[in-house]
Amino acid sequence: MISxxxxxxxxxxxxxxxxxxxxxxxxxxxxxxxxxxxxxxxxFTQLSLTRPETxxxxxxxxxxxxxxxxxSRLHNSVWVQIKLSxxxxxxxxLIGLLLALLLNIRSRLxxxxxxxxxxxxxxxxxxxxxxxxxxxTPDISPMHGIFRSxxxxxxxLITDPNWALTSIIIADTWxxxxxxMLMVLAALQMMPQELLDAAKVxxxxxxxxxxxxxxxxIRGVLLVAGLFRLIDSIKAFxxxxxxxxxxxxxxxxxxxxxxxxxxxxxxxLGFSSAITVALLAATIALSWLxxxxxxxxxxxx
Amino acid sequence: MQTLAVxxxxxxxxPFLWLLLMSFKxxxxxxxxxxxxxxxxxxxxxxALWTSEFRNSxxxxxxxSVASTVLSLVIGVPAAYALSRWTGxxxxxxxxxxxxxxxxxxxxxxxxxxxxxxHLELLDTxxxxxxxxxxxxxxxxxxxxxxxxxxxxxxxxxxAWIDGATLWQGFYRIILPLSGPGLAxxxxxxxxxxxxxxxxxxxxxxxxxxxxxVAVVNFMNYEGWEWGRxxxxxxxxxxxxxxxxxxxxxxxxHGLTGGALKG
Numbered sequence: 001m002i003s004x005x006x007x008x009x010x011x012x013x014x015x016x017x018x019x020x021x022x023x024x025x026x027x028x029x030x031x032x033x034x035x036x037x038x039x040x041x042x043x044f045t046q047l048s049l050t051r052p053e054t055x056x057x058x059x060x061x062x063x064x065x066x067x068x069x070x071x072s073r074l075h076n077s078v079w080v081q082i083k084l085s086x087x088x089x090x091x092x093x094l095i096g097l098l099l100a101l102l103l104n105i106r107s108r109l110x111x112x113x114x115x116x117x118x119x120x121x122x123x124x125x126x127x128x129x130x131x132x133x134x135x136x137t138p139d140i141s142p143m144h145g146i147f148r149s150x151x152x153x154x155x156x157l158i159t160d161p162n163w164a165l166t167s168i169i170i171a172d173t174w175x176x177x178x179x180x181m182l183m184v185l186a187a188l189q190m191m192p193q194e195l196l197d198a199a200k201v202x203x204x205x206x207x208x209x210x211x212x213x214x215x216x217x218i219r220g221v222l223l224v225a226g227l228f229r230l231i232d233s234i235k236a237f238x239x240x241x242x243x244x245x246x247x248x249x250x251x252x253x254x255x256x257x258x259x260x261x262x263x264x265x266x267x268x269l270g271f272s273s274a275i276t277v278a279l280l281a282a283t284i285a286l287s288w289l290x291x292x293x294x295x296x297x298x299x300x301x
Numbered sequence: 302m303q304t305l306a307v308x309x310x311x312x313x314x315x316p317f318l319w320l321l322l323m324s325f326k327x328x329x330x331x332x333x334x335x336x337x338x339x340x341x342x343x344x345x346x347x348x349a350l351w352t353s354e355f356r357n358s359x360x361x362x363x364x365x366s367v368a369s370t371v372l373s374l375v376i377g378v379p380a381a382y383a384l385s386r387w388t389g390x391x392x393x394x395x396x397x398x399x400x401x402x403x404x405x406x407x408x409x410x411x412x413x414x415x416x417x418x419x420h421l422e423l424l425d426t427x428x429x430x431x432x433x434x435x436x437x438x439x440x441x442x443x444x445x446x447x448x449x450x451x452x453x454x455x456x457x458x459x460x461a462w463i464d465g466a467t468l469w470q471g472f473y474r475i476i477l478p479l480s481g482p483g484l485a486x487x488x489x490x491x492x493x494x495x496x497x498x499x500x501x502x503x504x505x506x507x508x509x510x511x512x513x514x515v516a517v518v519n520f521m522n523y524e525g526w527e528w529g530r531x532x533x534x535x536x537x538x539x540x541x542x543x544x545x546x547x548x549x550x551x552x553x554x555h556g557l558t559g560g561a562l563k564g
Binding site for chain 1: 302303305306307309310313314315316317319320323331332334335336376377379380382383384386387393395396397398399400401402404405406407408409410411412413414415416417432433435436439440443458459462468469472493496497499500503504514517518521526528531532535538539542543546547550553
């Protein structure tokens, strides 16, 4: 039996904890908080690398933000972003959920298959982009080969205005459906077995079990998974960079990509910073929602 | 049911397997359709790659990923431990800060880092990449390790204290070894996130510090469509990832969501 620790212990512990946390907080402040403030400051300038005198020129602090409201290409990018986010999140939740339900049966084979299904998610994003570049390039694509042997004349999807965004959505869904699958599987394993057994005794069909017991149980997990994917979809970059370069026209140009073009192709870093500040605000708001949903904050405060 | 699952798995894997096969094909073989199941495999693509600049980029990727992993662990692990025992106010704010910096779009950091690195002459240096990789890896360490320490009873360090150990000794000799599996998983995830990065390296490097993912994309842009070499490069980038991911597959969800699911 351990006696309750002395006051000396808790004082020493307090000092020790502060000593442990301080370096991390200092480094985090230096490498994340300071740059975020720098970004905010830059967004109040008209910084363009071709005109160095614009670097710290705050004479028209809100000019970049005024431009946000009037730039139609930006508005188009927001619309593209909404379409991309909506479809990828929806499809990933749906496919991930169905696969998880399918794989949640005790069997050696299915457990091995779970690992196989993870591969798209763990591949480096640039490799995923290369894989889909191959599939979408008619000369070498097995998909187009099959289309040709069926006598179908299918255009190159990534350069076709009607298909470009869809082809990105397909690739992104392929990359990330395992994430939902994993989360749902993890949740399913925590499901109280007694609940299912009781329902089975009462004569519930597999469909009724899924509909009335399983789905309500994993609703929260689906929501959190959806939020994580939603935040990530705002960062979509490698697929668009490799597959379509935002084109044709600006049909696949999401906001993040447009901000990249403004900063590093047109070197309007001031304007790009303003766009990025808006993106960052959206990310922080969604993260806050996750923290609330998961209850991390409540646990600590 | 099981057959359906196998068919779906093959379908889901087909794009990946195609790239893998392509890396062993000659150019003539790559353009052949329908593909021959048994083709004369060649290592020429890998040989060509290994005698090119790609080797340097591969080494850069390794150095940067390992360095950023070690640094993040050294700085972040004690903080994760202390935050797990934290009872004061402000814990929620720190959690949000850590989560937000993990989730922030990379461009939010790239713009200020690019501007500052121009003056510090850190553009196109390995040091520059290692520092910016801390932005996601340090947060990863803290939020990945904290739930591990939450599970360890507080009586452990109290017992060590009563036995005359200092708090540092208690942490170093008792707590740290107990969190070994978590540390290993976290280290691997850190390595993978740094290894997989494309955006930061694309903007902040040119030639000297170029990493493997950027080098492969450069084949595409500057050396025409050398499909065999592109596939070989892609395969070399993904191999370590596949091996390591297999090792830490149990911790993947945990690493990506910081223990948003609780058992």
